[in-house]
Amino acid sequence: MTAVLQIIFDALSLGSLYALGALGIALIFGVMRLVNFAHGDFIAFCVFAMLWPSIDATAVVFAGMLPFYLLIPLLLMIGAALSILSEIVVFRRFRNTNPATMMIASFALGFVIRHLMLMLYSSRPKSITLWPSLGLPVDFLGAHIPMLQVVTIVITLAALAVLVLFLKRTRYGLEMRAAAENFTMARMLGVRANGVILLAFAISGMLAAAIGLILATISGTADINMGANVMLIAFIATVIGGLGSVPGAVAGGFIIGAASVVFQATLPHDARVFRDAFVYGAVIVVLLVRPQGLFAPKSAKQRV
Amino acid sequence: MSKRPSVIRQTMLTPIVLIVVLLVMAALSYQFGTRAFNRTAVEMFINIMVVVGLYVFVGNSGLLSFGHISFMCLGAYMTAWLAIPPVMKSITLKGLPAWLLHTQLPMWVATPISGVFAALFALIVGRVIMRLSGIAASIATFGLLGVVNNVYSNWDSVTGGQGSIVGIPPTMNVWIGWLGAAVAIVIAYLYAISRSGLALRATRDESVAASASGIDIVRERLIAFVVSAFIIGIAGALYAHFLSIVNPGAFYLRTTFITLSMLVVGGMYSLSGAVTGVVTISVLIELFRNLEKGISLGALKVALPNGVQEIAIGIITIVILMYLPTGLTRNQEFSWRGWPMLRRLSRPVRTAMKELN
Numbered sequence: 242m243t244a245v246l247q248i249i250f251d252a253l254s255l256g257s258l259y260a261l262g263a264l265g266i267a268l269i270f271g272v273m274r275l276v277n278f279a280h281g282d283f284i285a286f287c288v289f290a291m292l293w294p295s296i297d298a299t300a301v302v303f304a305g306m307l308p309f310y311l312l313i314p315l316l317l318m319i320g321a322a323l324s325i326l327s328e329i330v331v332f333r334r335f336r337n338t339n340p341a342t343m344m345i346a347s348f349a350l351g352f353v354i355r356h357l358m359l360m361l362y363s364s365r366p367k368s369i370t371l372w373p374s375l376g377l378p379v380d381f382l383g384a385h386i387p388m389l390q391v392v393t394i395v396i397t398l399a400a401l402a403v404l405v406l407f408l409k410r411t412r413y414g415l416e417m418r419a420a421a422e423n424f425t426m427a428r429m430l431g432v433r434a435n436g437v438i439l440l441a442f443a444i445s446g447m448l449a450a451a452i453g454l455i456l457a458t459i460s461g462t463a464d465i466n467m468g469a470n471v472m473l474i475a476f477i478a479t480v481i482g483g484l485g486s487v488p489g490a491v492a493g494g495f496i497i498g499a500a501s502v503v504f505q506a507t508l509p510h511d512a513r514v515f516r517d518a519f520v521y522g523a524v525i526v527v528l529l530v531r532p533q534g535l536f537a538p539k540s541a542k543q544r545v
Numbered sequence: 546m547s548k549r550p551s552v553i554r555q556t557m558l559t560p561i562v563l564i565v566v567l568l569v570m571a572a573l574s575y576q577f578g579t580r581a582f583n584r585t586a587v588e589m590f591i592n593i594m595v596v597v598g599l600y601v602f603v604g605n606s607g608l609l610s611f612g613h614i615s616f617m618c619l620g621a622y623m624t625a626w627l628a629i630p631p632v633m634k635s636i637t638l639k640g641l642p643a644w645l646l647h648t649q650l651p652m653w654v655a656t657p658i659s660g661v662f663a664a665l666f667a668l669i670v671g672r673v674i675m676r677l678s679g680i681a682a683s684i685a686t687f688g689l690l691g692v693v694n695n696v697y698s699n700w701d702s703v704t705g706g707q708g709s710i711v712g713i714p715p716t717m718n719v720w721i722g723w724l725g726a727a728v729a730i731v732i733a734y735l736y737a738i739s740r741s742g743l744a745l746r747a748t749r750d751e752s753v754a755a756s757a758s759g760i761d762i763v764r765e766r767l768i769a770f771v772v773s774a775f776i777i778g779i780a781g782a783l784y785a786h787f788l789s790i791v792n793p794g795a796f797y798l799r800t801t802f803i804t805l806s807m808l809v810v811g812g813m814y815s816l817s818g819a820v821t822g823v824v825t826i827s828v829l830i831e832l833f834r835n836l837e838k839g840i841s842l843g844a845l846k847v848a849l850p851n852g853v854q855e856i857a858i859g860i861i862t863i864v865i866l867m868y869l870p871t872g873l874t875r876n877q878e879f880s881w882r883g884w885p886m887l888r889r890l891s892r893p894v895r896t897a898m899k900e901l902n
Binding site: 274276331334335338339340341342344345346348349350352353356357359360469473476477479480484514515517518521524525528529532533534 | 681700
C-alpha cells in the first residue's frame, strides 16, 4: 500500500512538472501556431538567473539568496520578461510565416540563449541549494513523501486552477481562447492580436520560471541541459494530448509522468536507463491508435 | 506538334554545376590547403551530404525534421561496429553479437551497409511518424532524436555509452568527401525528378488537391524519409571514418541545429540551396573559429571569446529567416535560364513563386 502511494505521489509530482511545461508550449501554440523550441532554454535561463555569471566551478549565488517571497516573484518576472522580449525581438516578425519557419526561428533563438549561457557560466553543472527543508519527508498514510513533491503538486494544481479561472472567467482569457480557436476571426471581432500574444508569452515565461525553480530545488544543481529534457517530454505531451488543446497538453503531461514513474518502478534494473526510450515507445503505440492525439480539438481539423 | 521537353534535359544542369563546383573546391583545397584546411573541407563535404539528405525529406515534403541527425548517429555507430579491428572491439564493445565482433569490413563495404541500416530504421519508425499531421510529425522527429541519443548514450556494452569509441580506420580524404557529396547530390536529384518526388512536392504545395488527385501522402513522405535516411546514414559512416572516433554527443542538438540552419540559410526547397547553405555557413564557422583563436592587428592581438561562433550562427540564421525567408537562393535551382538571382520570369510565375513561400 505504501509503495503504491509512493508511486502515485512520484507520478503526480513528475506529471505536474511535465504538465507545466506542456502548458507553456500549448498556450503559445494556441495563439500563434508557434512550436517554441526555445522553451527549454527559457527554463534553464531562469535557473541560471539565480547565479552570478562566472565560469568558476563553484556557483556564486546571487538572486538565489533572496528570501522566497522576493525570489519567486523575481524569477517569474525574469521568465516573463525573457519570453516577452523574445516575442518582440524575434517572433513578431514571423507571425505570418509557415510553422516550419517559426520552428527553426525558435530553435535558433534557443541555440543563441543556450550558448550565451555557456559563455557566461561554462558547461559545468553547478550546485545550488534552495530551501533544503523541502527535501524532508512527511508521513502520509504510512508513506514517506518528500515535502517537495507535495509542494510541487500543490503549486501545479494551484497554477492550473488560476489559469482555468483566468481563461474561463476573464475577458482576456476569453480573448485568448477565441484567438486559439480562430485567430483571424478573433481579430476581426476586436481581439487585439498583440495583447493576446504578449499575454500568452508572459504566462508561458512564468511557467518556465516555475519549472526552473522546481527543477533547481529537486536536483540541487543548475545545468544547461536541464530545460531541454523537460521540453522534449513536454512536446511529446502536447502531441499525445492533441496539438492545440490546452487541457489535452496538461493531461498528456500527467500521462507521461505516470508512464515514466511506472516504467521506473517496474522495469528490470538494467533497463532503467532506457526508461525514456520505453516512454516514447508507449507514446508511439498511442499515436498508432490515435494519430491526432487523445484530445484533438475540433479547430485542429483542417477545413478546405 | 511540339515534343514535350524531357525533365532531365531541363534540370540536369543543377547537379552538374553543383558537383563541378565542389570538385573545383576539392582540387583547390588539395592543391593549396594546409592539412587543417583539408580537414575543414572534408567536414564541409560531409555536411553537404547531411544537408542534402535533409533536403530530400524537408525540401520535398515541406515538413521540418529534427530527427535526421539520429540517422547519422546510426550510420556512424554501424561503421564503428563493422570497421574497428576485432581485437579492439572485444575489449571495448563486449556486448556485440559474436558474428559482428569478429568481422572487420573495409570502408567501401561498411559505408553502404551503414546507409542501408539507417534506411531500414527509418522505414520502421517512419511508418509511425509519417502518419502524424505536419507539426506533430516534426515534434515526433524531435522525440526520435531524443530516443536514439538516450539509447546510444546508455547502452554501454554495445555503444560505449557516453564515452567515445576509438579505432575506426581514418581513411577519409578530400576526394572521398567530394565523391560522397556527389553521390548524395545525384541521389537527391534523381529522387526530386522521380514520380514520388514530384508527387511529394505536390503535397507540399497543396496537400488537399494532391490527395484529391490520388496521391498517398503518407507513402510518398515515407519514401522520402527512407531515401534521406540512407544518404545521412552514409554521411554518418564517412564522419566516423573522418574522426576515427564516435560519441553520442556529436549527434545531438548542436549538429541538428547547425545542419538545419545551413539548409534554411541556403533555401529549404532547393538542392542548390542546400549546397549553398553548407558552403556559406562552413565559411562563416571557419571565419569565427579563426577569430576566436585571435588575429593580430599589429601589436594588438584581438580574440573573440569562445562561443561567439555559435551565437553568431544562430543570429545569422534568425536574420536570414526574417529578411530572406526563402534563403540565399530564393528556393530556386541553377538552370539553363541563367543565374537564379538574375533570372527573368514572367509576372504570373513571379507572383506564384512569392505566394509559394
